[in-house]
Amino acid sequence: MKKFDMxxxxxxxxxxxxxxxxxxxxxxxxxxxxxxxxxxxGINDYIYLPADNQLHSAENDATELNKIxxxxxxxxxxxxxxGTIGKADIKNKIQDFGNHIDNGETALIYFSGHGNxxxxxxxxxxxxxxxxxxNSQISVTEFSSWIQDYIYVKTENIILIIDACFSGSFIKExxxxxxxxxxxxxxxSNTVSTPALAGMSExxxxxxxxxxxxxxxxxxxISAAGASEESYEDSSLTISEDSQSGQGVFxxxxxxxxxxxxxxxxxxxxxxEAYTYASxxxxxxxxxxxxxxxxxxxxxxxxxxxxVLFDLH
Amino acid sequence: xxxxxxxxxxxCFFCLYFVPIGEVAFASPGRGLDLGGAALFSNTSLPQLQxxxxxxxxxxxxxxxxxxxxxxxxxGDSYSETSNTVALIGRCQLDIFGLGASAPQSDGNLYRxxxxxxxxxxxxxxxxxxxxxxxxxxARFGIEAGGGLRLTKYSGTGLVSAHPAxxxxxxxxxxxxxxxxxxxxxxxxxxxxxxxxxxxxxxxVSLRVL
Numbered sequence: 001m002k003k004f005d006m007x008x009x010x011x012x013x014x015x016x017x018x019x020x021x022x023x024x025x026x027x028x029x030x031x032x033x034x035x036x037x038x039x040x041x042g043i044n045d046y047i048y049l050p051a052d053n054q055l056h057s058a059e060n061d062a063t064e065l066n067k068i069x070x071x072x073x074x075x076x077x078x079x080x081x082x083g084t085i086g087k088a089d090i091k092n093k094i095q096d097f098g099n100h101i102d103n104g105e106t107a108l109i110y111f112s113g114h115g116n117x118x119x120x121x122x123x124x125x126x127x128x129x130x131x132x133x134x135n136s137q138i139s140v141t142e143f144s145s146w147i148q149d150y151i152y153v154k155t156e157n158i159i160l161i162i163d164a165c166f167s168g169s170f171i172k173e174x175x176x177x178x179x180x181x182x183x184x185x186x187x188x189s190n191t192v193s194t195p196a197l198a199g200m201s202e203x204x205x206x207x208x209x210x211x212x213x214x215x216x217x218x219x220x221x222i223s224a225a226g227a228s229e230e231s232y233e234d235s236s237l238t239i240s241e242d243s244q245s246g247q248g249v250f251x252x253x254x255x256x257x258x259x260x261x262x263x264x265x266x267x268x269x270x271x272x273e274a275y276t277y278a279s280x281x282x283x284x285x286x287x288x289x290x291x292x293x294x295x296x297x298x299x300x301x302x303x304x305x306x307x308v309l310f311d312l313h
Numbered sequence: 314x315x316x317x318x319x320x321x322x323x324x325c326f327f328c329l330y331f332v333p334i335g336e337v338a339f340a341s342p343g344r345g346l347d348l349g350g351a352a353l354f355s356n357t358s359l360p361q362l363q364x365x366x367x368x369x370x371x372x373x374x375x376x377x378x379x380x381x382x383x384x385x386x387x388x389g390d391s392y393s394e395t396s397n398t399v400a401l402i403g404r405c406q407l408d409i410f411g412l413g414a415s416a417p418q419s420d421g422n423l424y425r426x427x428x429x430x431x432x433x434x435x436x437x438x439x440x441x442x443x444x445x446x447x448x449x450x451x452a453r454f455g456i457e458a459g460g461g462l463r464l465t466k467y468s469g470t471g472l473v474s475a476h477p478a479x480x481x482x483x484x485x486x487x488x489x490x491x492x493x494x495x496x497x498x499x500x501x502x503x504x505x506x507x508x509x510x511x512x513x514x515x516x517x518v519s520l521r522v523l
Contacts, residue, residue: 031419032417032419032420032421033419033420034419034420034421036421104420106420106421156361157420157421157422174507175474175506175507175508176467176472176473176474177472177473177474178470178471178472179466179471179472179473180471190471191471192469192470192471194466194471195466196428196429196430196464196465196466196473197430197464198473199464199466199473199474199475200464202473203462203464203475206464206473206474206475207462207475207476207477209474210474210475210476210505210506210507211505213507213508214508216508217359217360217361217362263469264413264414266416266417268417268423270414270417270423270425272414272425272426272467272468272469272470273469275469275470276469276470299471300470300472302467302470302472302474302507303425303507303508304357304359304424304425304427304467304506304507304508304509305359305362305422305423305424305425306414306422306423306424306425307421307422307423308417308421308422308423311421
């Protein structure tokens, strides 16, 4: 009799697990109800840089991203992509943007423009920045403090996308180690397809990082390039008739991911899906043709949390 | 060349492991090798976020052992080889697994897909051998618990991370024909990952040798 009870109990447990599995498999995604706001910054013009160092597609990048965001569930984005845009303009705009965010809403900040790096930090370059004076540029520390002071106090749902040289420096350490090196080599470096076992040599430090993760939700940061790499624009890439002067290569494929990057076909393109599509596309369509001297590979910040970037419903 | 010593040690280990102590399933003491696959689902959560469900899969290779029968049954002048007593069991297992992304929540948050591999060590108890109702085949029920270490990668990224986990496993092994046993198992895992936790439950089947 006891044996029979044990088998019956096991059968019930099995049934419960099967039912729960079915429930999980059939669970439908929630409709996204919270407001989603974006601030898009694109800078072509640099007062103190020579003519051949001006950019041509950064404004377009912001314009084209604006269009796709409006089609995929975002409120009318705030724009800062016309003419000369100084450091103070950017700071003031981020502050103003933060003032319009309500608790729990999603905030996206996108930057396309020049990036710089020195021995201590990486920088976003504003129209009025000078090469000699890094204080006229926006350092990682400064930008992080603006995000902390103006945005994070309102919401932890923050997405930062940076299409600039050395933008990998803006990604902060988390529970993970990025197998993709800050300077990508098309012949020897890891990619998003590298298996987890490649991280075995880092096991002890990875466990330590896991234990050091607190309860804080960090922004999801996507960078076009590694911390030691330049990113590029390409005049042959056009999304619409408005963008005849080309697009940033990474931004072009990030936008294209809204149409082609939904790997699990659920109608939502998460930041990770968009990143995966864009990074593979940059590698296949840019790196393969331009060689190691101009190769670069996008990066994304770690953590278990992901966020929807494009809602196709 | 560097891999040869490792391969040699592994070969020696497997050869010694399978020197037969008992050549029938559920022998006590005994040992076995099993290969199984399971469907998983994870109840995943991070502080300040709603929990999410992630569906996934698991393939595992286990080296099991049965030790210390608490009593032995004497048949004539010798002790019976088959265990019809409660026994201490254990296993060392290698897991390969993957979990898909969760569905988005109303605020746009979701949990990333991850995949990885891990080692686990479990000990537990196995029931006396009994006859399966209807099938009439000898069977054994076992329950084990232990711990494991996991190395994972967020799918579609270059980001690897590691975490510890408490592991559990309930198994119903049915002897088909010596030395093979078919198993139905329920794996359980409580993982501390990325400042949150994942409670993973599943159901799977395995084939056990010896």
